[in-house]
Amino acid sequence: MIAQLIRTPFTELTGVRHPVVQTGMGWVSGPRLVSGTANAGGLGILASATMTLGELERAIVEVKGRTDQPFGVNLRADAGDAADRCDLLIRHGVKVASFALAPTRDLIARLKDHGVVVMPSVGAARHAEKVAAWGADAVMVQGGEGGGHTGPVPTTLLLPTVLDAVDIPVVAAGGFFDGRGLAAALSYGAAGVGMGTRFLLTQDSAVPQAVKDLYLQQDLTGxxxxxxxxxxxxxxxxxxxxxxxxxxxxxxxxxxxxxxxxxxxxxxxxxxxxxxxxxxxxxxxxxxxxxxxxxxxxxxxxxxxxxxxxxxxxxxxxSGQVVGVIDDLPTCEELVERIITRADAELRRSRAYLL
Structure with a gap:
């Protein structure tokens, strides 16, 4: 287990060792993957949109049985039982509530009052401004390279506009898969990176091996x-x-x-x-x-x-476009360690350019 080498406002906010987030992917981000990420020092996020309320509670209990590290749950803010799901997070002491859409001001306040970190996902600077004004603790911004629902603007253009718009920690997602990407995101001013496809393609992911093999066969046009x-x-x-x-x-x-x-x-x-x-x-x-x-x-x-x-x-x-540059299936611990080690090396190397 690698020691903390990089401290950011995001690691301080959430209590994780490393500024790496495993995003909440439906049918993929289950207890095994989330606890594997948490034990590796990153922030694992359970995907709850494909779970009933009872299934979500059982998944939270299972994660807590596998790790004593902080983790999160991704919620649909527009779900009919969103308030009940938030109560579940509060009752079980879940550290982070992430949202695919903007939660209401009241929901944010309710979670924060019980010590839950609120991190909505956003696709534009104006969305980040709105949730920050409502009290969100952090935001995750995904550029067009990302998998699942995505927008047309690439991360390299979207990220700086969001960073300029808010003064809360920003986690960058869309196109990240290694330590160079983390170093680049930190250089932009982000406080961490979120990765979906990269964590899907790990040994801790429960996705069938034949499906993982299909992912590994893809190139950048896949x-x-x-x-x-x-x-x-x-x-x-x-x-x-x-x-x-x-x-x-x-x-x-x-x-x-x-x-x-x-x-x-x-x-x-x-x-x-x-x-x-x-x-x-x-x-x-x-x-x-x-x-x-x-x-x-x-x-x-x-x-x-x-x-x-x-x-x-x-x-x-x-799948994100990064599938075209991934060619192996490490454990979460191996993945996080090499991301942090490479990012640390790249950040130290870049200092050589300073006069």
């Missing part, structure tokens, strides 16, 4: 951003299934979309009323059309097919 899965821009591996989705029309996708909506309802144990409430919340917070809300039900089911069941013929595989 991903595509499409709105055909759930109506929003989503970066994923360029598989034959995704290529077929890209070429299909709305009518052709309607039948499978309805079937997956029913499957999602069964898997989530939600009532039709709860599904409708979630849909209305999504429409208010994200401005989605009715068709986009129907497509949104595809995402959990299709990601599970690929990332849990290993069925690349019927599932999608979210």
């Amino acid at each position: 991903t595509v951003v499409t709105a055909k899965v759930d109506g929003m821009p989503h970066r994923m591996l360029r598989t034959p299934f995704v290529e077929e989705l890209e070429e299909s029309g709305t009518v052709r996708r309607l039948g499978p979309t309805l079937r997956r909506t029913l499957e999602f309802k069964r898997a989530s144990a939600m009532s039709w009323r709860e599904v409708a409430q979630d849909g209305r919340a999504m429409r208010r917070s994200q401005g989605r059309t009715l068709a986009q809300m129907m497509l949104a039900a595809n995402t959990p089911v299709m990601l599970r097919a690929g990332l849990v069941e290993g069925d690349t013929g019927a599932g999608v595989l979210a």
Whole structure:
């Protein structure tokens, strides 16, 4: 276990040894990966959007049984039971609450009053300004290189605009995979980096080996951003299934979309009323059309097919562009150690240029 070599406002805020975050990836960021990251000194984040409330509590308890280090939980701010999930974090002493969308001012205050660090993810400087004004402790900003739902602006341009906009710790995500990236982010002024695909491709990740092998075969052109899965821009591996989705029309996708909506309802144990409430919340917070809300039900089911069941013929595989430069499967401890060691070396080397 490597000692702390780099101290930043983020490590001070969260109590982790290293400024490295394993992001909350649906069906991927489970107890094993989160505790592996935490024990390596980084911040592991449970992905709760694909869990029921009961499943989330069991996952939190399991992580606490595997590690005594700080960890976080990623929440959907527009979920109908978001307040109940926040109460769960408070009750179990979870250190960090991260959000894919901006939580309300009241929700931020409620978490902070109980010592929970609040870190929303943002895609623009104005979003960072808003949540900072509401009391958020930190923000994570993901550039267009990142996997999953993403925007069009690359990290190298998005990050400085956010850093200029707020004075709270900023974690940079999108395109990071090694110590050079961490050193670069710190040089920009960020307080840490978030990595998704890099942690997916570790021995601690529960993703099936055959799926990991498929990821490792990709080059820098191996991903595509499409709105055909759930109506929003989503970066994923360029598989034959995704290529077929890209070429299909709305009518052709309607039948499978309805079937997956029913499957999602069964898997989530939600009532039709709860599904409708979630849909209305999504429409208010994200401005989605009715068709986009129907497509949104595809995402959990299709990601599970690929990332849990290993069925690349019927599932999608979210991925950042960094998949094209990753060629191994280290443990979380090995990964974090080499990231920190390389970042420390690069930062020390760069001082040689100073007069």
